[in-house]
Amino acid sequence: MLNAFKKPEIGFPQQICAGLYLSMGAFLAIESKSWSPFFGAVLFGLFMSMPSISLATIRRGGHWRSAGIAVAILFGSLLLWACAGVAERLYFLHGDTYPAWLSNGDLGSVKAAENIYGQVEHLCGHSGPRMIDYKSHGQIVLRCDPSAFWPFTRTYVGHQGDAQ
Structure with a gap:
């Protein structure tokens, strides 16, 4: 129960990943002279870090466990949605007919x-x-x-x- 109130720790690999996604977003925003690539890179970084966030919150236990399960379900749903979109695009381009x-x-x-x-x-x-x-x-x-x-x-x- 002590871990439920403990401040979450951000490890070195998470700091490296956050720095890479932020710098990639800054580079893309500067090159395109627009904010939208920056936000896209940050959202992609958040999406890629969802499994580790959910696993860390599930391990903490307590009321954080349900939040971790919700993040894992959200990640799985977004992943399935992206796979369905790719399958639709491939079928649209290469299929004999379109449903x-x-x-x-x-x-x-x-x-x-x-x-x-x-x-x-x-x-x-x-x-x-x-x-x-x-x-x-x-x-x-x-x-x-x-x-x-x-x-x-x-x-x-x-x-x-x-x-x-």
Whole structure:
């Protein structure tokens, strides 16, 4: 029970890792002249340190144990979410078709690629669609922002109609 009120100790490896992530973030922020790479590097460092943080708090016991379990569950959930996003991206790029349940909507029948821009300009915003991929069986998959991670981008599925 004495360890529950003891100040947490930060070891030398944790200090080295924190310094590396902070310096990497500072370098990226200076090079890009923006704060967003700095915060990205710091968040990545926090994500990478979550297993050691959870293990240390679980070992402390007491009321810290439940916090450590929550951090471990959060880390596992984020890791599974990232793996699902990578799998979706690989399937989007290399699959024969794209499942309709992963898309945000159905475009219906599209006669030509020019019609796609007219149909979904309001869905993707003023910039229009960024990536159009033709799959097998006449399926057309449109992605509004191809660089965004899967849940944060809009994807629409349509089918090629007659070219008459």
